[in-house]
Amino acid sequence: MRALEHSRRGLVLGPWLVVVLSLAACGREDGSGGPQGPGGAGAMPPAPVTVASVEPETIAIEADYTARVRGMRHAEVRARVGGILEERLYEEGAEVAAEAPLFRIDPAPYRIALERARAELANARAALNQAEREWRRVSGLFDQAAISGRERDLALSNRELAQARLAQAEAGVSQAELELGYTTVRAPVPGTTGLEQVTAGNLINVGALLTTVTQLDPVQLRFALPATDAATRRALQDNAAVELGVELYWPDGSVYAHRGQLDYLASNVDPDTGNVVAQAVFPNRERALRPGETVRVRLVVDRLEGVFLLPPEAVSQGAEGPKVFLVTEENTAQARAVRLGPLVGGRQVVLEGLGAGDRVVINGQVALQDGAAVTLEGAGQGAGQGAGDGQG
Structure with missing residues (x-):
């Protein structure tokens, strides 16, 4: 009976003994003493990331607006004495100088x-x-x-x-x-003449409209800036202290050859439209711009100094706001809270939170954790590259 009982125990323990001996053998083979030891099969490998070294930049914040072309000066030529209009002395549509004779009234x-x-x-x-x-x-x-x-x-x-x-x-x-x-009616300003309004032989009174003269070089471009625009409010507060340059774009997207200059910014907001009226002056030596046509203007409304440019995907949202990941000298990830500015040229402006030479993770940060080990992939070329010359 005793021999039979020992035999039954051996049959029950046999399979479990085989399992225990197999696990012990595995532990001895990898030299760790268990699956969770250093270098074991369960350890997380370093996360592969791509980084870019950032440097502070000065950038221009630009905005596009629709503008209407106006002559620099538009004068109505009127008779200052009455009488018989004897002769027209100019070619309609021709350029005339100031004080050029246009009409003669019977003297x-x-x-x-x-x-x-x-x-x-x-x-x-x-x-x-x-x-x-x-x-x-x-x-x-x-x-x-x-x-x-x-x-x-x-x-x-x-x-x-x-x-x-x-x-x-x-x-x-x-x-x-x-x-x-x-009795000799002269051009009050230099410019391009219009059609005659009264033909020779007619009796005219004092004040009769004879033609118009429009100065086409330079020209004015008038446009409206939304008062809700933060850059507009800042320009109003600073009394347009920034040297504001203006670029003109044709409807096909091409750039006008000459840059203009902002010469007027209203100090009040139009209550009907909620806009602020602005005006820029452009040279027009080639007479390419004609009064009344619509164009697009690009205005530098602000300049930001000492800021950093990152690809938008490098910025993630944390519990306390936007953040980026930096790579330390020990090749570990470090989360850094940042304050963001606008998007400029497809790049995200970072106003605060970064320093010169910081290595920012621009790829591979989706599942990254603060303090995690990382391995660098590729050569970072600088997060700001691709944003042009730093002018937006």
């Missing part, structure tokens, strides 16, 4: 008026000469007590009246000369 009545004014001037001058002679005679007699003070005062008054009539006659001559000069 004959104004020549006659000038001659009449000159005759009146001669008469007034003769009367003054007579009054001067009379004054000298009377004042001499008064000094000799030969006449009364009343006669002396009358002579003095006559001389003063003659002087006033002379001044009035001289003003009449000047007015007549001016009106005669107005």
